[in-house]
Amino acid sequence: MARIAQEFRPRNTTDASWQLEPLDTPFAPFALPCSETPRVSVIVPIHGKLPYTLACLRSIARHGAEAAFEVIVVDDASPDESVAVLRRVDGLRLLRNERNLGFIGSCNAGAAAARGAHLLFLNNDTQVTPGWLDRLLDCFAEETACGIAGSRLAYPDGRLQEAGGIVYADGSAWNYGRFEDRDDPRFLYRRDADYVSGAALMIESTLFHAVGGFDQRYAPAYCEDMDLAFAVRAVGRRVLYQPESLVVHCEGISSGLDPFAGVKQYQTTNRTTFVDKWQVALQRQPVPRTPVEIAIHHAQRAHILIVDALTPDAARDSGSLRLLNIMHLLRQLGWRVSFMADNRTATQDEIVRLGRVGAHTLCKPWSPSLAAWLRSEGITLDAVMLCRHYVAAPNLDLVRRLVPRAKVLFDTVDLHFLREQRAAEHTDNSTLARQAELSRRRELALIQACDITLVVSPVEHALLTRELPEARIELLSNVHEVYGRKTGFAPRSGLVFVGGFNHPPNEDAVRWLVGEIFPRLHAQRPDIALHLIGDIPETARPSLATPGVQIHGRVADLTPWMEGCRVALAPLRYGAGVKGKVNMAMSHGLPVVATGIAAEGMQLRDGEEILLADDAEGFVAAVLRLHDDEALWHRLSEHGLDNVREHFSFEAARATLHRILPLPADRDYSSP
CATH class of the missing domain: 3.90.550.10 (Spore Coat Polysaccharide Biosynthesis Protein SpsA; Chain A)
Incomplete structure (x- = not known):
């Protein structure tokens, strides 16, 4: 006592x-x-x-x-x-x-x-x-x-x-x-x-x-x-x-x-x-x-290790949200999920967030290097998912050698070489073009060496299928909860862009938006505010802080803007993959004005689920039209929600994961 x-x-x-x-x-x-x-x-x-x-x-x-x-x-x-x-x-x-x-x-x-x-x-x-x-x-x-x-x-x-x-x-x-x-x-x-x-x-x-x-x-x-x-x-x-x-x-x-x-x-x-x-x-x-x-895990028949560059943080980027939701779905399907960042670093908050979806975070000081962990725990693995080519490339041989019976998946997240090619074309940069070709060779080699490759866009799926017809390419796009529309047309006001400067296409989009698009719009409608959300460096903010622009930086919860703004913007001029900012807005019933590249691979029709424009004047016209046309706004809102339900919902992703990662038969873990 x-x-x-x-x-x-x-x-x-x-x-x-x-x-x-x-x-x-x-x-x-x-x-x-x-x-x-x-x-x-x-x-x-x-x-x-x-x-x-x-x-x-x-x-x-x-x-x-x-x-x-x-x-x-x-x-x-x-x-x-x-x-x-x-x-x-x-x-x-x-x-x-x-x-x-x-x-x-x-x-x-x-x-x-x-x-x-x-x-x-x-x-x-x-x-x-x-x-x-x-x-x-x-x-x-x-x-x-x-x-x-x-x-x-x-x-x-x-x-x-x-x-x-x-x-x-x-x-x-x-x-x-x-x-x-x-x-x-x-x-x-x-x-x-x-x-x-x-x-x-x-x-x-x-x-x-x-x-x-x-x-x-x-x-x-x-x-x-x-x-x-x-x-x-x-x-x-x-x-x-x-x-x-x-x-x-x-x-x-x-x-x-x-x-x-x-x-x-x-x-x-x-x-x-x-x-x-x-x-x-x-x-x-x-x-x-x-x-x-x-x-302690005997009831789970399968174990997957996922390795990405950083520990996912849904508030940081859409790729993190996708990965967290994939982990959640894998656990629902009966998989035990372990995750390791390439730098083996995770904050306590990140560990808790992964824990919330049932994933065990392997990080310093608790877990050893990937090689050491695979030597001691690899016997329990049935699959390994390596995310992004610069993470997969240095680790693929290690995984094949230490866990030979595990199925290896390469999650491209988006095709880096395609994004780099488009950036090179947009900026007419020959150095970047050479880098894109080097990335292309590396990514295609990885795709050939892995059992399954995951892409997020039908455009990327078709491209890779043409390039490598013998490889197994699977479409596993963004995964979003369908929140639904909580607020109608009339109470809403303002425009919102979501995207941080840590992703170059976002930085280019913000500078084009603030430099060319919004000044034209503000001259006609000074009552409409623009909200910028995402990691924007302090050094960049003075040049963006023009009349009508409100810079909020990174926020913990997007809901106030998804339910309070009238139009979401996605003025990307290059990039690859599927744009989470578009999915996120549509999952809340918030209509979107975007460029063609921002809507690529998302089964979106101009005037039905989205409004599209690729030049500054056309973008302004589309925004003003949608901002003031209640009937159009409601049509895009409803059709956008339908699009997320059909192509980007948990149900759609669950069906894909169930097909590509069926649970293996029970086995004895006492021998490799």
């Missing part, structure tokens, strides 16, 4: 998630959020240990949640003053068992009284951190057939306690990640688990009651969370580990640590009960002594 109390003492840290509530704070009345129509019912069973219960409740009061919730404490005949004190906590629903029901009975009693559509079972020896509840709810909104979602659990001293559980074929179990660093990327991505701890477990109320709640045959406690997970999967639902919900758990306070005394003694007995009940299902579990990194 002294050790545990010491661990709860304040630490010298700036991490807000680790400012734990002390156990020795004198009680003073406080209030909990409490909704009459809660979305979530938080159920905390207790049997004494009042200081821990108060610390748990104070942490809930401190961090709250975006979703409406209620807190139900179920007192199981506590021998201390818990009931008298807890009655003074405003907003708390306090239930008392007439007799001692044990952990399972108390949880089921709390569930019976709950008003929320979701139940969150929370031990009283826990403390919550920001996002504890909302991120669990995300799993039910974002994951197909989610039945249970569980938190990442950490000890009070900061070490990881559990990142989801493994159940072996003999009924034994292991808390994945126990005693390791809680911020290791291995534990920071969402994935399926055999079970999650009942210390912080969310389940839909209807599902909980449909499977019979916590099975009373495990009373008073132990193995009930494993049993619930198996029951949920038996009815076709999934059990998910959610690392973005971090909960501190002081293990052993509720039931002790001695396996031969108190409630803890039921652990062995209940495991026998569990094995008897689930003997058929256990045949599908990994056998004991299976390496833990294989056992």
Whole structure:
């Protein structure tokens, strides 16, 4: 007990998630959020240990949640003053068992009284951190057939306690990640688990009651969370580990640590009960002594490694958004996804974003070089996707040598040589023309050497099919959520261009837009503003800051402009691939005026899904026409949405990925 109390003492840290509530704070009345129509019912069973219960409740009061919730404490005949004190906590629903029901009975009693559509079972020896509840709810909104979602659990001293559980074929179990660093990327991505701890477990109320709640045959406690997970999967639902919900758990306070005394003694007995009940299902579990990194992923039949130049950031470029959405789809299709940037660098935010789509980020200092990782983990790989020719070229031979049976995909992102050829023609630059020819030879050689090549545009698909008829070329274009039109014509105003200077065609487009197109438009309609969004260097901004131009730079969320502006612009004069800025605008129902090159390969018709113009005067005329013609605006808005649904939606990409990357048959990972 002294050790545990010491661990709860304040630490010298700036991490807000680790400012734990002390156990020795004198009680003073406080209030909990409490909704009459809660979305979530938080159920905390207790049997004494009042200081821990108060610390748990104070942490809930401190961090709250975006979703409406209620807190139900179920007192199981506590021998201390818990009931008298807890009655003074405003907003708390306090239930008392007439007799001692044990952990399972108390949880089921709390569930019976709950008003929320979701139940969150929370031990009283826990403390919550920001996002504890909302991120669990995300799993039910974002994951197909989610039945249970569980938190990442950490000890009070900061070490990881559990990142989801493994159940072996003999009924034994292991808390994945126990005693390791809680911020290791291995534990920071969402994935399926055999079970999650009942210390912080969310389940839909209807599902909980449909499977019979916590099975009373495990009373008073132990193995009930494993049993619930198996029951949920038996009815076709999934059990998910959610690392973005971090909960501190002081293990052993509720039931002790001695396996031969108190409630803890039921652990062995209940495991026998569990094995008897689930003997058929256990045949599908990994056998004991299976390496833990294989056992934790045993339900996933395939593993793909993706290597790109940088860790994707959807706020930076459309290629990142496409890759993140491809990762999300691969995981939905049953693939385990690992990602490595060519420089092995990733920020904590980037690791979390990849984790949100179920991808494990391999980066410094956590992961070794690509060669070292392939030597140790390559045996698990069924496919490797190398993105961009300058990443694929130096790594292809390494992959072929160390992972000979893996299917190798070359994702062009866009054809670099085509973009460079067009840039050379646009600028009449002979040096760039020679560079484009060198890039062409490299890209074509890579295409011939890889099993499958991915392109984003039908134009590029046709070009490569003519050049290399023997190669397998597949169209996997941009992938966008169809947001729909949230705002009509009248409330909108202004024009928007999205694109940063880190992509040369965008810089050229912005300079042409501000230098030639917008001055003509502003002279006729000074009431129409132009919004520029994207990475624009400070040194370039003075020359762009002309009347009517608003430079916003890089923004975290495009929605205000997608729903507030009347017209999106794409005045690109060269480039390749499919333009994410056009897809993004259309996915929000925002009509677009573009050049022919910006609309290339997107199955767009002038006057139906888009307006096209390739000179400054024509561009201005198209913008003014669309800005003032409500009927035309609505036609383009509707047809643009239809275009995204048909060609650039998750459904379209899912069908392509399912065809080109079918799940391989189950295999033995013990030999290459």
